[in-house]
Amino acid sequence: MNKKKFSLGEFLRGNSVPIMFILICAFCIPISGFSPTYLLNEIITRLGRNAFLILSLLIPIMAGMGLNFGMTLGAMAGEIALILVSDWQIWGIPGVVLAMIISIPFSVALGLLCGKILNMAKGREMVTSYIISYFINGVYQLVVLYMMGPIIPIAHSSIKLPRGYGIRNTVSLLNMRQCLDDLLAIRVSGVKIPVLTLIIIALMCLAIVWFRKTKLGQDMRAVGQDMDVARDAGIQVERTRIISIVISTVLAGFGMIIYLQNMGNLSTYSSHSQIGMFCIAALLVGGASVDKASIGNVFLGVILFHLMFIVAPSAGAKITGDSMIGEYFRVFVSYGVITVALVMYETKKRRAKQSLGRQLEEDQRKGEKA
Amino acid sequence: MSESVKRSGVQGKLRSFVQSFGLPRLIIAGFLLLLFIAAPMVGSDLGVQLTNTINRFSWNAILVLAMVPMVHSGCGLNFGLPLGIISGLLGATLSMEFGFSGPMSFVMAIVISTPFAILLGGGYGWLLNRIKGGEMMIATYVGFSSVSFMCMMWLLLPYHSPNMVWGLAGKGLRTTISVEGYYDKVLSSFLQIQIGTLVIPTGALLFFALLAFAMWAFLLTKTGTAMTAVGSNPTFARAAGIDIDRIRMLSVVMSTWLAAVGILVYEQGFGFVQLYMAPFNMALPAVSAILIGGATVNKATIMNVIIGTFLFQGIVTMTPTVMNNMIHMDMSEVIRIIVSNGMILYALTRKSEASR
Amino acid sequence: MDDRKAPLLEMKNIRKDFFGNQVLEDINFTLGEGKVLGLVGENGAGKSTLMKILFGMDVIRETGGYSGDILLSGEKVSFQTPFEALAAGIGMVHQEFSLIPGFTATENILLNREPKKHSVLSDVFGDRLDTLNRDAMKKKAGDAIEKMGVMIDGSMVISDMPVGHKQFTEIARELSKDQLKLLILDEPTAVLTEHEAGALLDSIRSMAERGISVIFITHRLQEILNVCDQVVVMRDGRVVQDVAARDTNVQEITHWMVGRDVQLSARTFRELPSQETVMSIERLWVDMPGETVRDVTLDVKKGEILGIGGLAGQGKLGIPNGIMGLYEAGGRVTFEGKEIPLNQPRRCLDASLAFVSEDRRGVGLLLDESLEWNVAFPAMQIQNKFLKKYLGGLIKWRDEKAIEEVTKKYIDELQIRCTSSRQKARELSGGNQQKICLAKTFAMEPRFLFVSEPTRGIDVGAKALVLDALKRFNRESGVTIVMISSELEELRQICDRIAIVSGGSIAGILPASASSEQLGELMVSQVK
Secondary structure (H helix, E strand, O other): OHHHHHHHHHHHHHOHHHHHHHHHHHHHHHHHOOOHHHHHHHHHHHHHHHHHHHHOOHHHHHOOOOOOOOHHHHHHHHHHHHHHHHHOOOOHHHHHHHHHHHHHHHHHHHHHHHHHHHHHOOOOHHHHHHHHHHHHHHHHHHHHHHHEOOOEOOOOOOOEOOOOOOEOOEEEOHHHOOHHHHOOOEEEOOEEEOHHHHHHHHHHHHHHHHHHHEHHHHHHHHHHHOHHHHHHOOOOHHHHHHHHHHHHHHHHHHHHHHHHHHHOEEEOOOOOOOHHHHHHHHHHHOOOEOOEOOHHHHHHHHHHHHHHHHHHHHHHHHHHOOHHHHHHHHHHHHHHHHHHHHHHHHHHHHHHHOHHHHHHHHHHHHHHHO | OHHHHHHHHHHHHHHHHHHHHOHHHHHHHHHHHHHHHHHHHOOOOHHHHHHHHHHHHHHHHHHHHOHHHHHHOOOOOOOOHHHHHHHHHHHHHHHHHOOOOHHHHHHHHHHHHHHHHHHHHHHHHHHHHHOOOOHHHHHHHHHHHHHHHHHHHHHHOOOOOOOOEOOOOOOOEOOEEEOOOOOOOOOOOOOOEEEOOEEEOHHHHHHHHHHHHHHHHHHHEHHHHHHHHHHHOHHHHHHOOOOHHHHHHHHHHHHHHHHHHHHHHHHHHHOEEEOOOHHHHOHHHHHHHHHHOOOEOOEOOHHHHHHHHHHHHHHHHHHHHHHHHHHOOOOHHHHHHHHHHHHHHHHHHOHHHOOO | OOOOOOOOEEEEEEEEEEOOEEEEEEEEEEEOOOOEEEEEOOOOOOHHHHHHHHHOOHHHHHOOOOEEEEEEOOEEEOOOOHHHHHHOOEEEEOOOOOOOOOOEHHHHHOOOOOOEEOOHHHHHHOHHHOEEOHHHHHHHHHHHHHHHOOOOOOOOEHHHOOHHHHHHHHHHHHHOOOOOOEEEEEOHHHHOOHHHHHHHHHHHHHHHHOOOEEEEEOOOHHHHHHHOOEEEEEEOOEEEEEEEHHHOOHHHHHHHHHOOOOOHHHOOOOOOOOOOEEEEEEEEEEEOOOOOEEEEEEEEEOOOEEEEEOOOOOOOOHHHHHHOOOOEEEEEEEEOOEEOOOOOHHHHHHOOEEEEOOOHHHHHOOOOOEHHHHHHHHHHHHHOOOEEEEHHHOEEEEOHHHHHHHHHHHHHHOOOOOOOOOOEHHHOOHHHHHHHHHHHHHOOOOOEEEEEOOOOOOOHHHHHHHHHHHHHHHHHHOOEEEEEOOOHHHHHHHOOEEEEEEOOEEEEEEEOOOOHHHHHHHHOOOOO
16 A cells, blocks of 8 residues: 555656646646547647657667757758758659758768767757757858858749848748648548658657667667766767767758648748757657657657647637737746756756765664664 | 077967967957958948947946856856846836836836846756756756746736837737836936047946946955855865855846846847847857857856957947948848857867866 | 796786886786786775786876786787777776666676677668677676676666675676686675675686686785685785785785884874863764765864874775765764764864865865965855955955965965966976965864875875974964874874774774784774
């Protein structure tokens, strides 16, 4: 009896974030007044749209590099690839596949850069990767806003700014809109299921499971837990860390392309800016922490986080009469959940250090009694 | 023989100078110098340019000064600056709401924002003491969370002053509120000096000088000395009987309060109170300004603040006009992003500083 | 000796200095195949430096290498990295565990040497994408565990293991290497229970029977006699004895370890200045990693210099660190009749206690600040010295002039070599840094002083100066001093009484005139 109670407390504490979100959703869904079919439809759409992006975060966590705020780099690589592909007017599935292929060299180059910089800033990977994403955003704007046109040939005026160079604020991807999602899509009582996209995501999950079993995956886990021990055992620590970031960046690039083909248009200068934050928040909502994340966390996270995202504005509007409240609320919750997760991670690190003293006192007291 | 020794000496000196000053800083300073030289050549008035730079300096310098205490106490760069800015915004809006006007509204804004700064800074400091070692990342997100939380509050809090709320709804604060009639240019116009096209906002500069002097004086006191020692070697400070947590808390509260005052000074120069998501990205420019000025993650002086703010604001104001005139492209925004974040990256990845 | 076959390991005239400080001189010994060699000596005798040379650790190369020859099976070797040593068949189990906490024993045993399965993908992307062959791993690790002769659970995660099993995991890891010919065990029994230690000794014997040679470093001399074929005793960087284990006994070895025929004649012993107890420590425990203190009770007499000695890791350093609040501690400490609350550095300092830490760079100094700051800081913070008051005491500024004066005074007094009083503490040599640490505490004018390892890592001249300064401080100002040191000789030179810590508690207190043997026996008496 006693033992069961203890494990329940442990369970609640270990999963406090998902539980909190279930409560928020349970509170908001009835108020928002959305029909279950609508919600289910939305959730499945968003699952297909976001899951791949979030999966790209798993590998750096495994390698002990924390939440990869630098996944934005991959997103930018994906966007550049999409801009080029849409300029070449290659649409539909071939366009998506080609964009993915083109994104690879960009992602790899950015991933290498990011990995190298993070190796110079061990112990504060997260804040550094976060600043890198801002820095590269500047470079991205330089390329897209000024170099596309004069240096990188852009043929179609439909995506060019009227001034003759630079890319418009939005690039329409109408001709490849949901082409992955629609292929093989089925409808089950009004809910559209994008089978192909889900298959791709499932394959990705299998790939990650397989990757964990490889030598490289094992090395990453070792590096993630203790760099010095891994180095003593002859594992190339720096190289392994760079590889993990490169893989993450490439996957994020693919993920961004999947995301954008679903959206159907590309906001050239803002699509990527929030994507990292939302993906990380979703992963954390799924119960992941800075040093531990599973595929299950990804899916639970997508569902809960986006459920909140859908229902919060209208629930907020119903309660306060102002639709903006809900909008702000969901932004607040996204940031809040990241803050809470970071704080929990740091306090856990500290608590682990403090346990031995209690043990000594205990021993001595026992000795006294005996 | 002696010639070569001498040359290597000069070279060595040059190298050590470059090393101590930092290559990125040299490049930025050189770039700004180039801009000043180029400005008259491309036909923009140097006096106007200088006036702009000095003006922006006077708006921003206190926000940059707010970085100093936390760097000294070893809390790192205060990415949580928005928290202090929010205190300032609360002070500004409440001061207007209570009907103060003119210079009095400025004084009252500072007075009202002070308890908020102490309260919020205290909570923030308490949190940072619980997570030593991970300050910067968490500071960033504390800043973001608090900004988005206040977004809701600006809508919900019962403000009524017609100058501030949405006209139609009669409630909820507007995104930008003019400070005209309140404290617009209250410092800048005080003792203003005009020489040709060059206008010097003496009052605002004096106000900054006053706070900078106070900060300098504080660092000379017993507590200020302890603060520097906590940042330099926390274990040493603890062994010398310093209550590290208390000192760190004090530094956070100071930083938060300075940020509150800083945003009010910014507003009096800029002319508007910006609410909602505006404070969101105010931390990064301040952080990179002090780094450009020569500070590192755990060392910063008043001089760093002055040089850094001047260089940073100089580039921000000069690039658009000069660039526009030269190549007819406004790349200033992009350059600002690359320079400021590049500078922060440089500071974060320096070996000597990566230990903490 | 046998001419047909060269011995497995031969050390010839090994010498090593660290920046002019000779730490090893003319080390010679040989070790035959399948033999167990016990290596003993006090801390600082040079055991670990010797092993680092043998194992090709980076620190040796970085500090200028060594001279002399190491012959492995008759061939001269000189390892540039530990990996070369590993490849040549040398394995080492260090004092600190080198294990991945979240991995199982099997995964740790085979870390980076996992058996792999080839796949199509690995042809394309390289062999790091081979999948791990879990079955083969299990079998290989199982074999190594069996070879060791101590049963541990291969599927258990390291962080869930008792300490002893972690140690065995490390040993199994070395045994799983097929090429292993020589295994170095650096104090492997230090963390083991008696039962586990017994099991380890058995497994060492069985390894030897399989033809693996072992170098066994320990402070538990009885273990050496039980398990070794040969005992090598080191002292002050030299091999002082190399005998067969069956020909010697614990007393003899202790004598060789600590016995110096030192000229104590110059030293006159004085009566204790007072019988009054100035500080009494009761049931103190301290959680200082690697220097745990358990249940220490000790009285310090007024005006004396009390030495605390003992082997490294036995807890002598934990005592001052615990009392001064730098590590978590419990128990009761009274000073001049008043109880001093633990875990609050400030209260100790207010009571006029001071501490010179053994960790100069970490705790003792503000490396990036000037000497002036270093010297004046504690006195300023604790006693409000060196402050100028303005506005009726409302504002207290640093009195830079007074600070400069006091720093200059100590620079002269302690002969600190520096360019100016504004030099950064980081730029000084170890000895001069230590003097700054002393100056810092002297400036506080304490009534009671803990000094921890005051001469560690500093040259002979500075050593004498530091000890002199302490003695003078004690004699002239009547300050009670408790000095903690690993060097018995040093303690005997300046202390009135010497307490020996062993196994985390006080093994005994002897007058400084006691012989080295008596002290040495206490040192190894309760080693845990």
